[in-house]
Amino acid sequence: MIRIFLLVISLYSFSALAINTVLIENVTIVSSHLQAAKLRMNVLLDDGRIAQITQNKITNYALKIDGSGKFLTPGIMDSHAHVSSIPGMGFGVEPMATMHPKIAEEYYQQQPKSFLYYGVTQIVDPNPGVNFKHFISADIHPDYLRCEVITTEKTFPYVEKTDDLSRSMFTYLVDENAKESARNSVESIVTDIANSGAACIKIYFEDGYGNASQWPTLSPKTLQRIKLSAKKANLPILAHANALDMQQLALAANVDIIAHGMWNWGKYRRDKQLPKEIKEKLNRVIANELGYMPTQRVIAGLGEVMLPDIVSSPEFLSVTPKSLIDWYKTSEAQWFKEELRVGFDGMGDESIAAAFLYGRIGKGNKVISYLSKAKHPILLASDFPGSPSFANQPGLTTFQEMKAMVDAGLSLSEVLEAATINNAKKFKIENNYGTVEVGKIANLLLLKNNPLGSIESWNSIDTIFLHGKPIHREELVVNK
């Protein structure tokens, strides 16, 4: 009997897409709306949703999966991932990717599966550019939400793009002086964005990388107009800002979510407290109930790319096509490392890595820890790939961001919240996502180990449920 049953479960696969009702029997539910894990539950998925959760026997189903000894959680939501990007190459419209169309194609085919491999069933892409269609037209892919970027010709990120191809990523260019009725006014552009089906608006507060300040930012008047129009359209505003002065501008503009940690302040010492002005800023983040995306993998990716063995990471083999891994070993692929070396005045690779992995990560950790001690909800947001670094790979980076949260002092239940319900609430989709409750979309994970026991349990996925359809994790591996 047991043998036959094992055969049945090992056979469900993409071919099981026709199956409508799935019973997950005798499973432990781990979900942030519960005080404690619920043991020995039977969960019925019907027509893509969670139809029933009960301790009673369920007899009507098309497929039964034995959940004994396993853990059922909501699928992970990564609220900051750029699916147009190819790690190590760029946005997919930039020269390096256009020079290697076959590698790019193989990568794009695998990328949605790589996110699913690590249990990511919802993604917010804050800057989709032109290459996201590959993602949503894939047979299976995480549910896709996108923000659209509002910028002007004079402000970041448009101002930094020098070729027409890169500039073509920005569809919603505003003229700050345009009257409300004009086609390129803030009001018209926000309406266009809402009509396009976008889930949010992204604006950049960036006057220059690091300590530089060579670019103007959007005027307070423009920001006010964006806020007003976005509110009418019920679209949250996500701000890119990673320096103190830029995050202060974002706060003043009344945005809903701030992306990126605070990595540029003073000199890091493990035993040193956060500077007063940073604490004051964070207190306002807390008081205004702003969503906060630490995106520690941006910095980790910059540091790790300088490590000689990073391309040989065994984890890459599951999520990165062999052709792309091979390309990372060519001299052509070292262009970004070379840029970092120049930026650091020819410092050794190990010292550059340490500057990121120790000092800046350390500063980000202090910020995360300050917010979490105040019980402020943190959002899981990897900013995959974060830079042209090839150290960040799809899905894997999301998992690593969760591990970074633990390093910064979050408890495992806080990581669960960050990865599920906090994101769902901030992007106003908590009626459909974020917990294991009847009526919600059946984007779920069946884990072999308890995610409240160890962060590594998130890497023990047995089955991913996408709108109720079970997918065995092994089927998603790229280099089988």
Ligand SMILES: [Zn+2]
């Ligand atoms: Zn980003």
